[in-house]
Amino acid sequence: MIGTHTVTMTPQGASQTVDISCLVDEVSIHHGRDDTSSQPDASSCTLDLSVDTTSVVFPATLDVGATITVTTTVGATTRTRFAGTVTDISQGWDDAGEETPNAAIAQVIAMGSLAALGHRTVGDAPWPQQLDGARVKAILAAAGVTLDPLTSDPGKVQILARDVDSQPALDLAQGVADDASGLLWATRAGEIRYADSDHRRNAQPALELDACDVLVTPTWHRTSEGLINAVSIGYGVAASGSDQPRYTASQAASVGKYGTWGISTSTQLAALADATAMGSLLLTRNATPVWILGALPVDMASLSEADTLTLLGFELGSLMSVTGMPAAGGVPTSAALWVEGWQETLAWGVHEIELLVSGYCRTAPPPRWDDVQPTDTWDSRSGTWDDAACLGPLVNLGRWNDQAATTRWNTVPSTVTWDNYQPTN
Numbered sequence: 001m002i003g004t005h006t007v008t009m010t011p012q013g014a015s016q017t018v019d020i021s022c023l024v025d026e027v028s029i030h031h032g033r034d035d036t037s038s039q040p041d042a043s044s045c046t047l048d049l050s051v052d053t054t055s056v057v058f059p060a061t062l063d064v065g066a067t068i069t070v071t072t073t074v075g076a077t078t079r080t081r082f083a084g085t086v087t088d089i090s091q092g093w094d095d096a097g098e099e100t101p102n103a104a105i106a107q108v109i110a111m112g113s114l115a116a117l118g119h120r121t122v123g124d125a126p127w128p129q130q131l132d133g134a135r136v137k138a139i140l141a142a143a144g145v146t147l148d149p150l151t152s153d154p155g156k157v158q159i160l161a162r163d164v165d166s167q168p169a170l171d172l173a174q175g176v177a178d179d180a181s182g183l184l185w186a187t188r189a190g191e192i193r194y195a196d197s198d199h200r201r202n203a204q205p206a207l208e209l210d211a212c213d214v215l216v217t218p219t220w221h222r223t224s225e226g227l228i229n230a231v232s233i234g235y236g237v238a239a240s241g242s243d244q245p246r247y248t249a250s251q252a253a254s255v256g257k258y259g260t261w262g263i264s265t266s267t268q269l270a271a272l273a274d275a276t277a278m279g280s281l282l283l284t285r286n287a288t289p290v291w292i293l294g295a296l297p298v299d300m301a302s303l304s305e306a307d308t309l310t311l312l313g314f315e316l317g318s319l320m321s322v323t324g325m326p327a328a329g330g331v332p333t334s335a336a337l338w339v340e341g342w343q344e345t346l347a348w349g350v351h352e353i354e355l356l357v358s359g360y361c362r363t364a365p366p367p368r369w370d371d372v373q374p375t376d377t378w379d380s381r382s383g384t385w386d387d388a389a390c391l392g393p394l395v396n397l398g399r400w401n402d403q404a405a406t407t408r409w410n411t412v413p414s415t416v417t418w419d420n421y422q423p424t425n
Helices: 113-117 132-142 169-179 252-258 272-286 305-312
Strands: 004-010 024-032 041-052 067-074 077-094 103-111 183-186 192-195 208-210 230-234 246-250 262-266 295-298 319-323 335-347 350-359
Touching (some): 004 024, 024 077, 041 067, 041 077, 077 305, 113 169, 113 183, 113 192, 132 169, 132 192, 230 272, 246 272
Parallel strands (some): 230 262
Antiparallel strands (some): 004 067, 024 335, 067 077, 077 103, 183 192, 230 246, 295 350, 319 335, 335 350
């Protein structure tokens, strides 16, 4: 279903919003990331505008520093698609000929909230050893950004004490996120959040698409990209004149089959246990090439209103599934997929979205004993616990433990108790 798109502009230092939708010919949006190993880029939005110079001109307040908001309304519901600040403007002239009015054309580029962190330097006071979520919170607070504890995670690993001098907040925060297997990201509306390594635990698919809802037949790729079968991870404080201590390990069967594909990195991890867990997970996830489905161009016109609103409500890390894909060799015919980002084009009567996705097991947290089905016993399972690094999307058994990591007691209505709690699927 194709909704109605609106583009508004708020001049820098002003509170009044101006609707500039009638000047916009096309909107292009990029949000998130297109892989599972990098931190998300700042969202970007490009507006292509034109005006008939005989009757209309561009607003003088459409300038660098203005705020741009793009929304799509379906039925009675409006979803924000982008919110950010204008960084670039170019203007030109379209000489259309004697019988057609001349037109002024312009292109406006706006960037999301993460971009501003790249030019805010912090580091006046040293930070103590602390959890990764707490360190990211401290970095962003020094840059003037307050993380909401209801939507950002506290962290799972200890980060070394550090004293820095005038470094970009974005680089510092993303460095912590990389070392802690977390994610620094921004919502569609521009709210900055931190997701720790446990953030995606127990998520349930919010939307199921059939292959007929995808504009082209999905293509699977299986390559050596991302293959890791040997790790060397630095952790802790280096002794005087020495390098950091290191955790090293390899996966012999994978090395024997594919040769050595090693990774060596220095981290801010304080503890050997955390470096060991990181190395073990890297080897288990990446010792064998996997089938990757990189992008899904969705047929928006064919979706129901409910499915359209669900899709437009996706954030980075939302979970969906695709079924009914053709059988071709050994590739899956259905898959649970994380939304890592999207590329989007909006125009009058047009809404094109290409979802950037990753397989469930690429970034799902490793299972715990509580995640295993009650009927699953050691006698019925082959292999080891390390081999079970991913069990796939878990069945909701009606327990509080089945809820996604982002559901916390302080986000639940006060009337909900253990006796009347009803988990959602």
